[in-house]
Amino acid sequence: GAGVSQSPRYKVAKRGQDVALRCDPISGHVSLFWYQQALGQGPEFLTYFQNEAQLDKSGLPSDRFFAERPEGSVSTLKIQRTQQEDSAVYLCASSLMQGLQETQYFGPGTRLLVL
């Protein structure tokens, strides 16, 4: 496909369960971002990759959150021992790295509900 894809689109987890969210960026895009969007809020930055290198993970809310992009393409956001406050939409965005102002293209998001 031409755009950023994310899977699953919806995930219901019981509190304490581990979850893994997948992001397929646009082919050839160097940069990949993860954002968390709580209900009624704007997206908030979680972490950022340039190729396989995780350059910034300052937005990860706790050590239960872990992200990887081992081959510089697909990325996985893992949340261990999920809590109710983890319920949110998790958005992935990718961009080229060719100029001063880079457009981030967003996927449709994964809606996580922790019961």
Added chain:
Amino acid sequence: TQLLEQSPQFLSIQEGENLTVYCNSSSVFSSLQWYRQEPGEGPVLLVTVVTGGEVKKLKRLTFQFGDARKDSSLHITAAQPGDTGLYLCAGAPRSGNTPLVFGKGTRLSVIA
């Protein structure tokens, strides 16, 4: 920490009316972007403004970047029901690839 204050948070207007959404910060941004987000979808870029004082038009939408690059506005002329959605402003703290700082969004409803 850079913050973007977006107002109003909710806006319900009649078809044909004009409206303005504001995005303000005490911090300077390298650029500011406006996105529109539909339910169940990710944000879609509408415009990027880079230069202080810059004005960009996209059909009935007019975007302005403040002279000091700390604030921006989105003006919609003669709103239509198809304009209904969540409008988000997002600032880039520096040039190049950088995490964006988002406002909380303005949820617009245009009633026919």
